[in-house]
Amino acid sequence: MITWNNLDTLEAFKNLSKAERVNIAEAMSGENGAERVKTYSTPMAEGLAYNYAAKQVDDKLLEDLQKLADEAQLTEKFEALYNGEVINTGEKRMVLHHLTRGQLGEAVNADGTDKRAFYKEQQQKIADFANKVHAGEITNAAGEKFTTVVQIGIGGSDLGPRAMYLALENWAKKNDTFKMEAKFISNVDPDDAAAVLYGIDVAHSIFILVSKSGTTLETLTNESFVKDALKNAGLDASKHMIAVTSETSPLAKSDDYLAAFFMDDYIGGRYSSTSAVGGAVLSLAFGPEVFERFLNGAAEEDRLGTEKDIRKNPAMLDALIGVYERNVLGYPSTAVLPYSQALSRFPAHLQQLDMESNGKCVNRFGERLDYVTGPVIFGEPGTNGQHSFYQLLHQGTDIIPLQFVGFKNNQMNTDVVIQGSTSQQKLCANVAAQIVAFACGKEDENRNKNFEGGRPSSIIIGEQLNPETLGALLSHFENKVMFQGFVWNVNSFDQEGVQLGKVLAKRVLAHETDGALKVLSDLMNI
Numbered sequence: 001m002i003t004w005n006n007l008d009t010l011e012a013f014k015n016l017s018k019a020e021r022v023n024i025a026e027a028m029s030g031e032n033g034a035e036r037v038k039t040y041s042t043p044m045a046e047g048l049a050y051n052y053a054a055k056q057v058d059d060k061l062l063e064d065l066q067k068l069a070d071e072a073q074l075t076e077k078f079e080a081l082y083n084g085e086v087i088n089t090g091e092k093r094m095v096l097h098h099l100t101r102g103q104l105g106e107a108v109n110a111d112g113t114d115k116r117a118f119y120k121e122q123q124q125k126i127a128d129f130a131n132k133v134h135a136g137e138i139t140n141a142a143g144e145k146f147t148t149v150v151q152i153g154i155g156g157s158d159l160g161p162r163a164m165y166l167a168l169e170n171w172a173k174k175n176d177t178f179k180m181e182a183k184f185i186s187n188v189d190p191d192d193a194a195a196v197l198y199g200i201d202v203a204h205s206i207f208i209l210v211s212k213s214g215t216t217l218e219t220l221t222n223e224s225f226v227k228d229a230l231k232n233a234g235l236d237a238s239k240h241m242i243a244v245t246s247e248t249s250p251l252a253k254s255d256d257y258l259a260a261f262f263m264d265d266y267i268g269g270r271y272s273s274t275s276a277v278g279g280a281v282l283s284l285a286f287g288p289e290v291f292e293r294f295l296n297g298a299a300e301e302d303r304l305g306t307e308k309d310i311r312k313n314p315a316m317l318d319a320l321i322g323v324y325e326r327n328v329l330g331y332p333s334t335a336v337l338p339y340s341q342a343l344s345r346f347p348a349h350l351q352q353l354d355m356e357s358n359g360k361c362v363n364r365f366g367e368r369l370d371y372v373t374g375p376v377i378f379g380e381p382g383t384n385g386q387h388s389f390y391q392l393l394h395q396g397t398d399i400i401p402l403q404f405v406g407f408k409n410n411q412m413n414t415d416v417v418i419q420g421s422t423s424q425q426k427l428c429a430n431v432a433a434q435i436v437a438f439a440c441g442k443e444d445e446n447r448n449k450n451f452e453g454g455r456p457s458s459i460i461i462g463e464q465l466n467p468e469t470l471g472a473l474l475s476h477f478e479n480k481v482m483f484q485g486f487v488w489n490v491n492s493f494d495q496e497g498v499q500l501g502k503v504l505a506k507r508v509l510a511h512e513t514d515g516a517l518k519v520l521s522d523l524m525n526i
């Protein structure tokens with residue numbers, strides 16, 4: 001029997017609050033530190049490892065976190081989720097994104113079909129379509145091959161797919177699987193669409209309109225913008241556009257598209273990178289085989305999420321350490337710092353994934369919570385971030401837990417030796433140095449140059465960023481966010497908080513405003 005209880009009612013949480021604080025600076029110094037780096041590491045899928053040596057934990061605290069995981073029934077809740085229970089209570093929906101990449105439990109039937117079979121069928125249809133585009137069997141009206149794919153979508157219909165595309169673009173080029181360049185239009189700012197259209201050859205471009213709901217104003221506006229551009233170029237828009245949407249959306253039955261591929265209401269936008277939402281653009285850009293390899297990496301990592309032992313379940317361990325940092329140590333935010341230029345938009349994706357999921361102040365039953373939930377998430381790739389906001393991370397008044405990601409090898413296989421080391425070595429040296437600098441600090445009589453240390457971090461380490469490791473990385477964070485939502489007893493799968501702004505914007509556009517909104521509308525010249 002699963003029970004959904006608030007975190008502050010759990011005995012394990014009360015004990016956790018009383019646990020002695022670990023001194024990271026001490027723990028990470030000398031032989032102790034060396035031993036921790038070796039032992040506080042949990043294998044992930046595809047050869048990745050989650051290393052938490054520089055987190056504020058010890059064996060006793062890990063036992064306490066295990067008790068919390070058990071009492072909060074995290075494994076059981078995950079099992080209920082992938083077996084098709086209505087976990088998204090706010091919208092009365094199942095949560096099925098794991099089924100887009102594997103079958104962790106029982107068959108889930110809905111809408112008269114087996115859902116795993118449905119997602120695989122869509123993936124196959126996309127693969128067939130992409131193969132035909134690449135083979136020149138689906139072409140523009142002049143019979144010429146499409147060379148560019150442009151995704152039109154926002155939020156989850158943009159951030160995840162865009163981050164994944166950028167993560168694999170160079171890898172695909174190096175591995176001869178690069179098929180088409182991809183561009184993305186998301187912002188309703190007309191300069192976004194205009195800039196993308198300016199830089200491409202529209203006659204050889206295929207546009208993917210991605211909207212689960214089929215009603216998002218920004219996306220529909222950008223669709224019209226693109227259709228106008230196609231018309232102005234003397235082209236038939238319906239021969240250049242495909243749609244990814246849910247079968248119940250207004251777009252599903254439209255004749256305006258060359259083809260339509262489906263996801264459904266059981267996949268939240270921010271969890272949709274492994275569905276047709278990511279599938280269409282990634283299969284067109286890199287080929288369906290690469291997309292499948294990405295799914296396999298995610299599926300393998302998902303399986304680790306079913307482990308009860310937190311030391312064997314990196315996503316659950318990461319989630320619990322995050323809860324400890326947030327609810328016991330009181331840290332307000334978390335920085336995601338990939339030491340990989342290919343992951344330049346990964347933090348932006350995680351912002352939506354984490355904050356839209358767990359930025360909630362009521363529990364699953366709509367009752368106000370007396371404890372804090374999701375932290376502020378932000379980040380930038382290293383080493384760029386080091387020359388930007390790391391000053392605050394090292395010496396600021398807030399302690400901000402850090403999530404590093406690093407790979408031993410680069411994607412392009414091109415490098416240079418300068419001052420006795422390669423660029424890749426410099427990159428890796430920096431991330432190692434940062435972990436110790438944050439943890440141990442450095443005493444200095446000059447207070448301005450003093451580093452207090454005690455700033456916790458973890459790192460996910462891998463050989464190389466490729467389709468499998470990217471899939472595993474994505475799954476890790478999706479499952480981390482899910483487990484944290486379970487612990488906080490919030491519904492991580494709805495997003496009512498985004499509605500009010502949309503409603504008021506519509507009112508402004510309809511000139512139905514008064515008070516401050518009226519004056520602001522006037523100031524903005526609407």
Ligand SMILES: O=P(O)(O)OC[C@H]1O[C@](O)(CO)[C@@H](O)[C@@H]1O
Pocket residue numbers: 154155156157210211212213214215216219268269270356495498
């Ligand atoms: O795919 P859609 O339905 O256009 O929605 C786009 C995005 O808008 C949101 O609903 C928030 O406004 C996100 O959750 C979603 O990813």
